Amino acid sequence: MNKQEKEQRLSYLKNIVLSMPEKPGSYQFYDENHTIIYVGKAKKLKSRVSSYFHKEVDRFKTKVLVSKIRDISYTVVNTEEDALLLENSLIKKYNPRYNVLLKDGKTYPSICVTNELYPRIFKTRTINRKTGTYFGPYSHISSMYAVLELIKKLYRPRTCRIPLTREGIAQGKYKPCLDFHIKNCGGPCINRQSFDDYQHNIAQAREILKGHTREVERLLYEEMQQAAAELRFEEAEVLKNRYLALENFCSKSEVVSHTITDVDVFTIVDDDSRRNAFINYIHVTNGTINQSFTFEYKRKLDESDQELLLTAIPEIRERFKSNAKEVIVPFEIDWKLPDAEFFIPQRGDKKHLLELSEMNGRQYKFDRLKQAEKLNPEQKQTRLMKELQQKLQLPRLPYRIECFDNSNISGTDAVAGCVVFKAMKPSKSDYRKYNIKTVTGPDDYASMQEVVRRRYSRMMEEDPEQLPDLIVTDGGQGQMSVVREVVEDELHLDIPIAGLAKDDRHRTNELLYGNPPQTIGLDVKSELFHVLTRLQDEVHRYAITFHRDKRSKHALHSALDDVRGIGPKTRELLIKHFKSVKRIETADTQQLTSVIGTSKAQLVYNFFHPNEQETK
Numbered sequence: 001m002n003k004q005e006k007e008q009r010l011s012y013l014k015n016i017v018l019s020m021p022e023k024p025g026s027y028q029f030y031d032e033n034h035t036i037i038y039v040g041k042a043k044k045l046k047s048r049v050s051s052y053f054h055k056e057v058d059r060f061k062t063k064v065l066v067s068k069i070r071d072i073s074y075t076v077v078n079t080e081e082d083a084l085l086l087e088n089s090l091i092k093k094y095n096p097r098y099n100v101l102l103k104d105g106k107t108y109p110s111i112c113v114t115n116e117l118y119p120r121i122f123k124t125r126t127i128n129r130k131t132g133t134y135f136g137p138y139s140h141i142s143s144m145y146a147v148l149e150l151i152k153k154l155y156r157p158r159t160c161r162i163p164l165t166r167e168g169i170a171q172g173k174y175k176p177c178l179d180f181h182i183k184n185c186g187g188p189c190i191n192r193q194s195f196d197d198y199q200h201n202i203a204q205a206r207e208i209l210k211g212h213t214r215e216v217e218r219l220l221y222e223e224m225q226q227a228a229a230e231l232r233f234e235e236a237e238v239l240k241n242r243y244l245a246l247e248n249f250c251s252k253s254e255v256v257s258h259t260i261t262d263v264d265v266f267t268i269v270d271d272d273s274r275r276n277a278f279i280n281y282i283h284v285t286n287g288t289i290n291q292s293f294t295f296e297y298k299r300k301l302d303e304s305d306q307e308l309l310l311t312a313i314p315e316i317r318e319r320f321k322s323n324a325k326e327v328i329v330p331f332e333i334d335w336k337l338p339d340a341e342f343f344i345p346q347r348g349d350k351k352h353l354l355e356l357s358e359m360n361g362r363q364y365k366f367d368r369l370k371q372a373e374k375l376n377p378e379q380k381q382t383r384l385m386k387e388l389q390q391k392l393q394l395p396r397l398p399y400r401i402e403c404f405d406n407s408n409i410s411g412t413d414a415v416a417g418c419v420v421f422k423a424m425k426p427s428k429s430d431y432r433k434y435n436i437k438t439v440t441g442p443d444d445y446a447s448m449q450e451v452v453r454r455r456y457s458r459m460m461e462e463d464p465e466q467l468p469d470l471i472v473t474d475g476g477q478g479q480m481s482v483v484r485e486v487v488e489d490e491l492h493l494d495i496p497i498a499g500l501a502k503d504d505r506h507r508t509n510e511l512l513y514g515n516p517p518q519t520i521g522l523d524v525k526s527e528l529f530h531v532l533t534r535l536q537d538e539v540h541r542y543a544i545t546f547h548r549d550k551r552s553k554h555a556l557h558s559a560l561d562d563v564r565g566i567g568p569k570t571r572e573l574l575i576k577h578f579k580s581v582k583r584i585e586t587a588d589t590q591q592l593t594s595v596i597g598t599s600k601a602q603l604v605y606n607f608f609h610p611n612e613q614e615t616k
Contacts, residue, residue, distance in 0.1 A: 020046040041087035155201035269361040280361035294364035407547035417543035476501035
């Protein structure tokens with residue numbers, strides 16, 4: 001599209017906007033194929049739609065949407081509540097490309113009540129609205145199984161997939177299955193259970209799935225009392241067992257307050273990328289939480305939390321057929337709902353409900369994250385790298401991290417170790433050991449500088465691409481500053497440097513970064529902190545092990561090891577015969593010759609008596 005065509009398109013769209021009224025309604029954007037790509041709502045149509053064409057709109061996704069618009073239509077309604085409901089119905093009907101999307105997903109199962117003549121009730125991960133009514137998805141699988149078990153125990157719905165018909169039942173076409181014989185089914189296929197009784201049971205099961213367990217409990221109690229009054233004692237016994245089972249199930253629900261009779265609670269939690277959001281819904285009836293579900297919504301544009309929550313509330317309430325007059329939310333919402341009021345609690349039981357809802361949303365987010373990372377372990381590593389990059393404001397993703405540590409005893413056998421983590425995992429083939437060559441005495445700072453200088457000088461010459469994205473020192477400000485002197489001042493390398501400092505008990509307690517170093521806020525219980533402490537523990541272990549090996553070799557070294565011309569077997573013969581190096585040193589050539597021969601005896605004797613050799 002050339003510049004002239006763009007101007008014509010914008011002129012056409014702006015003319016439509018100018019004719020719009022300042023009344024509530026819903027608007028629809030169309031693409032070049034006259035397909036609806038976005039449905040919105042507005043208290044004032046003209047003001048809202050014109051905002052899309054302002055020059056100051058700088059959100060990328062909104063710009064993309066505006067560039068696709070070729071036509072606009074709108075519908076005027078009487079109230080903002082009607083505008084909200086109209087938008088909701090149009091989104092369901094047309095499923096526009098740029099509207100927020102409810103991600104039902106196949107990760108968590110739902111419970112289906114089929115639309116058959118004799119409905120079945122079962123769990124499923126496939127959503128097909130033509131098949132039946134769906135309740136869920138259930139993020140806590142155990143809760144779903146508890147509900148299914150309760151319904152099975154109370155109402156014994158059929159599990160067979162036979163397409164039952166009234167004519168077939170009347171003609172005796174069907175045979176009972178094992179479930180009937182073990183009393184897990186009432187036998188509607190052979191007319192042992194009447195059609196009306198089966199439908200009554202399914203209706204009560206639906207109420208339980210909606211969360212109206214207290215209402216079903218009350219109805220069962222009334223039916224039980226009536227059956228007993230009419231001397232139908234066997235039927236009353238069945239109803240009594242159902243009532244007790246339901247009462248036991250309800251007693252496990254969280255009781256908030258009996259003064260809260262019918263309330264909806266909604267909270268929203270963003271994922272780390274803000275691409276998705278998790279909206280939790282809790283329904284409270286008669287002081288008891290009887291529903292708690294979390295839904296995942298995918299942002300198509302840069303919708304705010306308020307816009308997203310407002311879009312989700314009518315949809316979720318409709319799904320669960322909720323008529324609650326009070327809707328608890330975490331923040332102000334400018335819109336109104338038909339026959340309901342928004343409320344933001346500040347204290348008390350309703351505030352507790354809001355916090356509980358948010359906690360459920362965060363748990364759902366955590367579960368989804370863990371499940372995704374289990375299927376794709378690289379996702380976890382990337383998340384941790386991005387988290388560290390964000391915490392330290394690094395210019396690039398810290399894929400390769402290197403950490404150094406020194407080890408010595410009073411300056412003797414001084415060594416250092418360098419460990420390498422790639423994608424937050426140890427890369428042991430890249431580990432390196434260093435003997436300290438230029439430093440005398442216990443000078444950790446000088447030793448650190450020597451090792452860093454040797455490592456990165458060589459790396460710059462041989463393979464500059466292997467330079468790390470981040471250097472982590474096993475120490476605080478002092479270690480960071482001496483490393484920075486070498487890396488930045490001497491070698492002129494631009495490599496970020498961080499430090500892991502320890503407390504009085506020698507436990508890592510903070511991450512340092514910057515110049516001058518600043519403490520970076522990091523939860524000591526977080527996964528990122530555990531990875532960093534693992535890096536620190538690994539470099540400490542590596543350096544200590546190298547130092548111990550070197551010290552052990554030094555301790556086992558004897559003067560015989562320095563005698564040129566004799567090997568391990570000769571040394572072994574000498575020690576076996578003379579028992580100690582001191583006796584070998586005082587032995588004459590004749591004694592040595594009797595053990596190892598003339599030529600070797602002369603080598604050993606000359607080594608221990610160099611002055612005699614010079615006088616000769």
